[in-house]
Amino acid sequence: MPRRLARLLLAVAVAMTLPVFGRAADPASEPNASNDAQGIQFFETKVRPLLVKHCYECHGEDAQESDLRLDTHDGIIRGGRSGMAVVAGKPTQSLLLTAVGYQDANLRMPPETKLAAAEVADLRRWIEIELRIPTPTLLARRLNRAKSTSSAAVRSGPFNRLRGRRFRK
Secondary structure, three states, rough: OOOHHOOOOOOOOHHHHHHOOOOOOOOOOOOHHHHHHHHHHHHEEEEEEEHHHOOHHHHHOOOOOHOOOOOHHHHHOOOOEEOOOOOOOOOHHHHHHHHHHOOOOOOOOOOOOOOOHHHHHHHHHHHHOOOOOHHHHHHHHHHEEEEEEEEHHHHOOHHHHHHHHHOOO
């Protein structure tokens, strides 16, 4: 009987320690598809609008001052003439944060006005979560989906619906 009780107590003790040692302390820090999706959502809702509003005019498709392009996946990863604009997971080593935080008198972006503290915090968070950016393939899929949705809307517009009825009769 004591042997059976000892086994039972040992089994209970092992079972109680499994949840502690069997998983990471912070499940949100584990890389997985869900975190990637959340990171990309963060980029699309917080970071891309900020880049469009404050950066694309000088670092977009039409102009790439200092050879820096912030409107493409490759451009963000590659950086510009001064080096890598962002270092994944290392905000203190990212020139983009130095520039938008006005930490260097010779490198202040945007040059007209400083970003709001919340915008700088969003950029910092994005860099901390290791630059979740839609890959070029994902961007192309989203662009094609947007085009097909808009052309479907045009095809199903009121004029085209009336014209379709006339041809069907």
